[in-house]
Amino acid sequence: MKIIIINGPNLNLLGKRQPEIYGSTSFEDFFTSLKSNFPQIDLEYFQSNHEGEILDKLHEIGFDYDGIVLNGGAYTHTSVAIGDAVAAITTPAIEVHISNVYARETFRHHSYFSAHCKGVIIGMGLQGYELALRNFIMNQE
Numbered sequence: 395m396k397i398i399i400i401n402g403p404n405l406n407l408l409g410k411r412q413p414e415i416y417g418s419t420s421f422e423d424f425f426t427s428l429k430s431n432f433p434q435i436d437l438e439y440f441q442s443n444h445e446g447e448i449l450d451k452l453h454e455i456g457f458d459y460d461g462i463v464l465n466g467g468a469y470t471h472t473s474v475a476i477g478d479a480v481a482a483i484t485t486p487a488i489e490v491h492i493s494n495v496y497a498r499e500t501f502r503h504h505s506y507f508s509a510h511c512k513g514v515i516i517g518m519g520l521q522g523y524e525l526a527l528r529n530f531i532m533n534q535e
């Protein structure tokens with residue numbers, strides 16, 4: 395089973411960025427533990443601060459992989475283009491947000507991705523990524 399985690403802008407700063415909101419674990423450390431907890435998944439990680447690079451990655455993998463765990467960061471609330479790409483591809487995506495975006499500014503309440511995703515996991519911290527992987531596994535069995 396081949397799954398990719400795609401993180402959008404500023405998520406490379408996890409661990410250093412507003413730890414009161416996003417926690418103090420770096421995504422690299424978290425990803426290492428995810429990989430060892432899910433040996434049955436061929437798990438990849440891609441992060442970019444550039445909208446076009448995220449589009450290119452979705453196009454590249456979006457017809458072959460079994461699942462995408464997508465945290466588009468702020469592009470979630472602005473990018474019609476990434477929303478269109480999620481709609482265009484055949485690989486199912488689960489949208490994840492570390493923080494509870496509904497408890498934050500109203501501009502974070504709208505997502506251009508959600509309507510095209512299999513589901514959405516919000517406000518569960520880094521555990522949200524794990525829950526998304528579990529969902530892909532359970533639905534494969």
Ligand code: DQA
Pocket residue numbers: 403404405465466467468469470490491492493494495502
């Ligand atoms: C985020 C929420 C977004 O509103 C924000 O722009 C992010 C991170 C989250 O994981 O909680 O960069 O996607």
